[in-house]
Amino acid sequence: MGRRYEDEPVFDSWESTSPAHLDSPIPHRSYAAQQQLTLELLNLDTFAERLTCLFEHESTYYVLDGEPVVDPDEISRLAADEDPGFRSFVARVPLVARWVQARSGVPVTKQALHNFKGGIRENTRPSITKGLAAFWRIHRDLLDPHVGAAEFEVPYDETDRRAHELMIEIGGVGVNARTIASRLGGARDADKQLLLKVLERIARNPRDTGHDRPR
Incomplete structure (x- = not known):
């Protein structure tokens, strides 16, 4: 979708934007797509x-x-x-390095990312891991092969599963399924249903795309 161009956008506001408000250019995913990506990453053995x-x-x-x-x-x-x-464009190493540096506040070179990809060097800086995860809209632990797959198992409880699905839909990829189940485990059913209603209301609201062009 969208015509591909070689001249990538400049995005010259990244360095002047507060890291807390710097959003990734990578599109949001549906719950199903997010779960599929999670499984694909868990099947790979190394950070590289x-x-x-x-x-x-x-x-x-x-x-x-x-x-x-x-x-x-x-x-x-x-x-x-x-x-x-x-x-449409494909984010390559220079763009990712620049975004992660703006988001994390620590130097991230193109060569460092190439070394990470090639398995030449291990990433030992949590801030870079968090930045990379934020760029691709995934949970940061998915970039840590030492974290077990059990952390990402879909909750058995239907209410917990629905809460997790809605969290993903509204962009809460930093909360994994086990955390949802743990936090809601002792909650009353009435409180769980109230939470679902709030999340559903948020999910129904169209995301602010920043574009007011007529349809």
């Missing part, structure tokens, strides 16, 4: 393999008139409309 997987399969992003579009519904609409300002 997982990072390579993300670069090779999860790095397409979209812009409209130079600004990222991250909402899947908006992306589909723009692609269907063949909007002339809508373009």
Whole structure:
């Protein structure tokens, strides 16, 4: 979707944006897509393999008139409309390094990322791991092969599972399934249902795409 161009956007506001408000250009995923990616990453044994997987399969992003579009519904609409300002790109090492550095506040060189991908060097800085996870919208522990797959098992309880699904839909990828089950384990059913209603209301609201172009 979207025409591909070699001249990547500049995104010159990244360095001046507060890290807490710096959003990744990578699109949000559906719950099913997020779970599928989680399984794919868990099946890889090393940090290098997982990072390579993300670069090779999860790095397409979209812009409209130079600004990222991250909402899947908006992306589909723009692609269907063949909007002339809508373009797609693949995030490569220089762009990822720059974004992670702006997000983490620590130096991240292109060579360092190449070394991580190639398994030449281990990443020992948690801030870089968090930045990489934030860029690809995944839980940071998915970049740590020492964390067991049990941490990401889908909750058996239907309410817990639905809460996890809604958290993913609204962008809460930093909360894994086990955490949801643990936090809700002792909650009253009435409180759980109230939480679901709040999450569902948030999920129903269209994401702010930042684009007010007429449909």
